[in-house]
Amino acid sequence: MLALTRKIDEAIIIGGEIEIKVLGIQGDKVKIGITAPKEYSIYREEVYKQVSQNNQEAVQGTQIDIKQLKNLINGEKK
Amino acid sequence: MSVKTRNFGDIQIDEDKVIVFKEGIPGFEELHKFILIDSQDEVFHYLQSIENGDICFVIINPYDLKKDYAPIISEEYFSKLGGGPSEQFALYSIVCLKNPIQDSTVNLAGPLVINIENKLGIQVVTEEKMYSTRHKLITLAEEEA
Numbered sequence: 001m002l003a004l005t006r007k008i009d010e011a012i013i014i015g016g017e018i019e020i021k022v023l024g025i026q027g028d029k030v031k032i033g034i035t036a037p038k039e040y041s042i043y044r045e046e047v048y049k050q051v052s053q054n055n056q057e058a059v060q061g062t063q064i065d066i067k068q069l070k071n072l073i074n075g076e077k078k
Numbered sequence: 079m080s081v082k083t084r085n086f087g088d089i090q091i092d093e094d095k096v097i098v099f100k101e102g103i104p105g106f107e108e109l110h111k112f113i114l115i116d117s118q119d120e121v122f123h124y125l126q127s128i129e130n131g132d133i134c135f136v137i138i139n140p141y142d143l144k145k146d147y148a149p150i151i152s153e154e155y156f157s158k159l160g161g162g163p164s165e166q167f168a169l170y171s172i173v174c175l176k177n178p179i180q181d182s183t184v185n186l187a188g189p190l191v192i193n194i195e196n197k198l199g200i201q202v203v204t205e206e207k208m209y210s211t212r213h214k215l216i217t218l219a220e221e222e223a
Binding site: 039051 | 100101103104105106132133134135136158172173174175176177182185188201203204205211212
């Protein structure tokens with residue numbers, strides 16, 4: 001990971017097309033502005049990670065008997 | 079073309095049924111091509127990767143188990159899929175099967191959105207507070223009953 005120190009209003013340019021700027025600092029919070037082409041989706045890391053982990057767990061579980069699951073659901077829907 | 083899968087054996091793929099996830103799926107960013115396998119059973123379907131036969135998601139149409147499902151999905155997701163009228167988009171939720179089966183959950187916070195017209199797909203990643211990424215499937219079925 002590349003670590004750079006920036007002051008408020010200073011920015012970083014990645015690949016000539018993505019700009020990350022420090023907009024403000026308040027206590028332990030840093031406000032960051034990001035300018036990037038539309039193709040780049042920008043997410044908070046912990047939110048993305050949660051979805052990612054959930055998906056990885058979901059794939060591992062697929063081997064489990066679907067029939068059992070169907071019976072469970074149909075049982076409830078009676 | 080034919081794909082060797084872990085759950086369904088060798089399957090024949092209809093090229094124009096392939097769904098493309100340009101950004102991959104969180105946790106599987108390198109996988110972009112999937113097909114939707116609709117089981118005869120109405121409740122469960124599958125999103126099978128054609129690039130990695132071992133990767134397959136069990137999915138449900140969330141509206142089948144929750145008629146009032148109304149996630150807030152930003153316009154950006156739809157425009158990333160080429161835009162269009164709402165009837166053109168299908169929503170699916172990824173199911174996490176567990177052992178014991180009663181513990182299985184469904185991700186209602188981050189649905190898969192698929193544009194049926196151009197076959198582009200994306201998973202919604204938001205801080206949706208109204209729904210959980212691990213909603214108990216059995217609770218959902220009980221609620222609908």
